[in-house]
Amino acid sequence: MKARVHVMLKNGVLDPQGEAVRHALGALGFEGVDGVRQGKVIELELADGTSEAQVNKMCEKLLANTVIESYTVELN
Amino acid sequence: MRAAVITFPGSNCDRDLAVGLELAGAEVTRVWHKDVTLPEGIDLVGIPGGFSYGDYLRCGAIAANSPICAAVKTHAEKGGYVFGVCNGFQVLTETRLLPGALMRNAGLKYICKTVGLEVAACESNFLNNYEVGQTIQVPIAHHEGNYTATPDELDRLVGEGRVAFRYTDNPNGSDRDIAGITSANGRVLGMMPHPERAMEDAHGSADGARLFAGLIGAMASA
Numbered sequence: 433m434k435a436r437v438h439v440m441l442k443n444g445v446l447d448p449q450g451e452a453v454r455h456a457l458g459a460l461g462f463e464g465v466d467g468v469r470q471g472k473v474i475e476l477e478l479a480d481g482t483s484e485a486q487v488n489k490m491c492e493k494l495l496a497n498t499v500i501e502s503y504t505v506e507l508n
Numbered sequence: 509m510r511a512a513v514i515t516f517p518g519s520n521c522d523r524d525l526a527v528g529l530e531l532a533g534a535e536v537t538r539v540w541h542k543d544v545t546l547p548e549g550i551d552l553v554g555i556p557g558g559f560s561y562g563d564y565l566r567c568g569a570i571a572a573n574s575p576i577c578a579a580v581k582t583h584a585e586k587g588g589y590v591f592g593v594c595n596g597f598q599v600l601t602e603t604r605l606l607p608g609a610l611m612r613n614a615g616l617k618y619i620c621k622t623v624g625l626e627v628a629a630c631e632s633n634f635l636n637n638y639e640v641g642q643t644i645q646v647p648i649a650h651h652e653g654n655y656t657a658t659p660d661e662l663d664r665l666v667g668e669g670r671v672a673f674r675y676t677d678n679p680n681g682s683d684r685d686i687a688g689i690t691s692a693n694g695r696v697l698g699m700m701p702h703p704e705r706a707m708e709d710a711h712g713s714a715d716g717a718r719l720f721a722g723l724i725g726a727m728a729s730a
Contacts, residue, residue, distance in 0.1 A: 445656065448612050448681070494573060497566055497602065499609045500656060 433478050435487045436506040439496045440471035471501075509534045509724045513554040514580070516541045516571045521557035521704065525593060528704035529554060532720035533728075541574045551727060552589040553580050555596030557649070557702060567610065567652045568598030577603055589723070590696040591634070594650055597688070597698035606689055606698045607665070608657030614681025618651040622712055624676035625687055625701060630669050632694035637722030643676055644715035646701040648687075653700040655682035655689075665689055673699055 441447045447469050454468040474495055476487065487505045496503040511534040513526045526536045529552075537547045541560075546553065561570035571577060577599070584590050584605050592600040600606040613619060622645050627638040638644065657665070662683055665671055673688040680700075688699025703716025 445611075446614070446681075448614050448616055448654070452616055494565070494569065497569065497609055499601070499607075500611065 433480050433482060434508055435476040435478055435482070436508075437474040437476065437487065437491060437495055438471060438504045438506075439474065439491075439501050440469060440503070441500055442502050445500050509551050509727050510547070510549055511536045511552040511554055512539045512546050512550045513537075513556060514539045514541060514576055515556070516558070516560035516574065518560045518562055519556045519558035519595070521593065521595075521702065524702075524704040525554045525556045528707055528716070528720050529724075531707060532717065532724045534720075534724055539576060541571070541576050544575045544579060546576075546579045546583055550583065550588070552591060552723070553583055555580070555590065555592040555599050557594030557596060560595055560599065563595075563652075566598075566602065568595060568600075568602040571595075571599045572602035581605060584691070584696050587693065587695060589633075589727075591723075592696075592698040593702055593704065594648075594653075594700055597700055598652065600696065600698040605696050606691060607661050608655055608683075608689070610652050610700070611654040611656050611681075612652050613650070613654050613679070618649075619653075619679050620647070620649040621679075622647045622706075623679055623687075623701065625673040626676050628669075628671045628674055630672045630690060630694070632672060632690045632697060633726035634690070634694075634697045634719060634723050635672060636726040637718040644718075645706065645713040646703055646716050647705045647712075648679065648701045649705075650680070650700055653680045653682065655686045655700070657683060662686075668692065670694075672697055673701065 450468040450470040674685040706713040706716030
């Protein structure tokens with residue numbers, strides 16, 4: 433089985449990299465891009481039967497820094 | 509005073525930190541990241557600057573979960589001294605020995621230059637040889653030094669006198685100009701600037717040497 437973890441900066445935490453991407457899109461002539469937030473996607477290959485709770489624990493302990501980041505887990 | 513300086517794969521200021529401590533009179537043992545215990549009788553653990561584990565995932569995140577860091581946490585919880593510089597500060601926030609996080613610099617650029625730091629009103633033996641309010645000159649060299657914490661956490665740090673150093677001209681977007689903070693007991697200090705690179709006049713500033721001398725002097729008289 434696989435899990436896909438999305439890690440994003442929490443709302444309210446300024447994302448300087450996203451801001452730089454937004455500026456670059458504007459410079460390329462793409463109008464109406466009001467905001468860009470940049471995060472990361474982590475794909476995990478897991479032993480069958482791994483629970484969502486275990487993946488959440490991985491996120492809390494390592495994959496996300498919950499001081500500044502939030503995460504979501506997709507299992508499939 | 510006995511100190512241990514940790515080397516992670518990718519550390520590059522470990523020797524500088526060891527030499528800085530030795531110049532101030534400490535007996536320094538070098539410790540490898542795979543070690544599971546610190547040498548007996550260690551007073552201070554130094555966590556150096558660099559790019560531990562290639563800064564993979566987040567700066568300091570892998571190091572914070574390395575074998576030696578479990579021993580560092582135990583050392584700190586028992587009231588031991590810990591000093592993290594630059595990547596070492598990032599490691600200390602990732603271990604949660606210090607609150608907050610260090611994000612990409614607001615200007616997105618790696619910054620390498622000497623900056624002014626104001627010594628804040630902070631009760632810590634690390635600041636023993638400085639006067640509150642004085643400005644010292646210490647180099648920074650980082651890409652992720654933008655200190656961030658929740659407004660409540662920032663109020664707490666300021667209110668409890670745990671801000672050790674403030675930038676006089678904020679180079680990286682850090683909240684409240686914070687360049688370094690301590691734990692509640694004042695014995696864990698994390699800072700982005702590199703005092704070990706300001707040890708003698710030939711370095712452009714000798715202001716960093718006083719941090720090491722101050723700590724070691726305070727511990728010798730304790």
